[in-house]
Amino acid sequence: MITPYSTQHAQCSVDIDNLETLGLLGRGCSGTVLKAIDRSTNTLYAIKTVHNVYDRAQRRQILTEIQTLYSVATPWLVDFYGAFFKDHALSLILQYCDRGSLDALVRQHGAIPERILAHMTYQILSGLQHLKEARHFHRDIKPQNILVTSDGYVKLTDFGLARELTGTFDMAQTFVGTFKYMSPERVQNEPYDFSSDIWGVGLVLLECALAAYPYGECGSYIDVVQSILESPPPALPTDAFSTEFQDFLNDCLRKDMESDVPTK
Incomplete structure (x- = not known):
């Protein structure tokens, strides 16, 4: 199912409202990775979502820390485009690597x-x-x-x-x-x-x-x-x-x- 994103507490360089999920890339014990497309640019992304993040007081701090961590720019680290919280889940917007893991x-x-x-x-x-x-x-x-x-x-x-x-x-x-x-x-x-x-x-x-x-x-x-x-x-x-x-x-x-x- 193709689902548009809407969210709160977003800190992203990508317009979240333009994102649609295209399918599941992977699933782990704590979350999922979805393939998504920006409808305005046709750019593909990977959306990594970690579930059960309930502590509201820590959410903005976590966003800031993760953005700082991913600010280490180099060709050998996956590109990071932002993060947001929705329904007690943290989602990271990441570069889509087309050959997988x-x-x-x-x-x-x-x-x-x-x-x-x-x-x-x-x-x-x-x-x-x-x-x-x-x-x-x-x-x-x-x-x-x-x-x-x-x-x-x-x-x-x-x-x-x-x-x-x-x-x-x-x-x-x-x-x-x-x-x-x-x-x-x-x-x-x-x-x-x-x-x-x-x-x-x-x-x-x-x-x-x-x-x-x-x-x-x-x-x-x-x-x-x-x-x-x-x-x-x-x-x-x-x-x-x-x-x-x-x-x-x-x-x-x-x-x-x-x-x-x-x-x-």
Whole structure:
């Protein structure tokens, strides 16, 4: 169903009254992502909506914080056009990336060759470095949060959003991300920093190279956590991937990670 938007508390560069939803792009435990079009310009957008934001006193503060966070402009972060509240839900107007997420790309096409992963890696690390220089880090690196466009750009999305909403949802800080992609310090409920993002990058790249989650899809929560804490990362097939790429992933997935971006 195509539905026009109307709302309160809008802080947007897009006229919300001109937006119509065209379909569902994705659904998570706390909200949805819809494809939308601006009827006046025929521009496509992604509308990410997080439900159950009830605290009225925090709404404007959250809008300001999220706008500040997304003001870190770079080609490697998804473009942000505004945010608004409606019916206890927070909606973000974001760039529409027409090739979808890395998760969808791997499910559709299988393992990604090293030469393409190298190009993607440069862009992902550039985006994270840009966030770091602005004193932010992502906190939720996973294939679903890395988007691809038809002109070859790889863009990070959902960066820092969980932190801005932690107080509203009363979520435990350490478990705001998808646990399968959490670094060892996060699964142990220890303080974490930028190095946790680098761990996530390594795990995502390894998954893209193998076309499967590196620590097994069928294991229980405890099994996955134990693998994250104790197991070395799986080796890549040597006939398809270089030693340098394997070494790079091993650096990303060190258990004693420092807060520096690998540069090999």
